[in-house]
Amino acid sequence: MPPRNWKRFRASSLRDAMRACKDYALERRKLSVARIAELMGDVTEDSLYGWLSKSSMPLRLVPTFEMVCGAHFVSDWLAASAGRMVIPMPKGHKVSEAELLQINADCTAAMSQLAAFYADPSKVDTAELLELLQRHLEQVAFQHHNVGQYIAPQLEFEA
Known part of the structure; x- marks a missing residue:
């Protein structure tokens, strides 16, 4: 397995x-x-x-x-x-082009499923749609935090 x-x-x-x-x-x-x-x-x-x-x-x-x-x-x-969304605290790392393309692909999948849901909710797996939307929100929140770290970087301690 x-x-x-x-x-x-x-x-x-x-x-x-x-x-x-x-x-x-x-x-x-x-x-x-x-x-x-x-x-x-x-x-x-x-x-x-x-x-x-x-x-x-x-x-x-x-x-x-x-x-x-x-x-x-x-x-x-x-x-x-409890109806809350949990987004792990980002560790802050440089994102590769492949990761950005994956974020774009996940966003596209989530939006196309969302459009299909609003067209006819009975034809869409709502559990899958919720998972796609949550993954997209987590990815965007991670990038938001990464950019914020660039604007206000943390101080590094000397050894």
């Missing part, structure tokens, strides 16, 4: 988000559930398995769980389920 494209992954439920964090930790960081529980501190492997199966992790442990796993799918799902 090929590895997931984690940049494009969007959880459809809390259970999906929690399992995705665990899967990400296993795939990218080579962390087992036992190791995740150990790194979380005062958490047993049995407790973590229970929370994952019931989708009922204590809220105060979610940030620690995500930090250990290296992914923020639970926080993203919680925000999205």
Whole structure:
């Protein structure tokens, strides 16, 4: 089975988000559930398995769980389920021509699907349309922040 494209992954439920964090930790960081529980501190492997199966992790442990796993799918799902959009803070890097072309292609796909939606909503997969629009907004917000960093660069500390 090929590895997931984690940049494009969007959880459809809390259970999906929690399992995705665990899967990400296993795939990218080579962390087992036992190791995740150990790194979380005062958490047993049995407790973590229970929370994952019931989708009922204590809220105060979610940030620690995500930090250990290296992914923020639970926080993203919680925000999205409340009607909020989460845009990761850009790290600021020079964009390649290929990346700009991909942004353009994603924008074109989103706008053509949006036009089709307004022509006849019953013929458009609304979940796919929402994903396309969110991806486009994230890409544009990233570029907005990158340009803002150019206008007001951060100071570099000398070693």
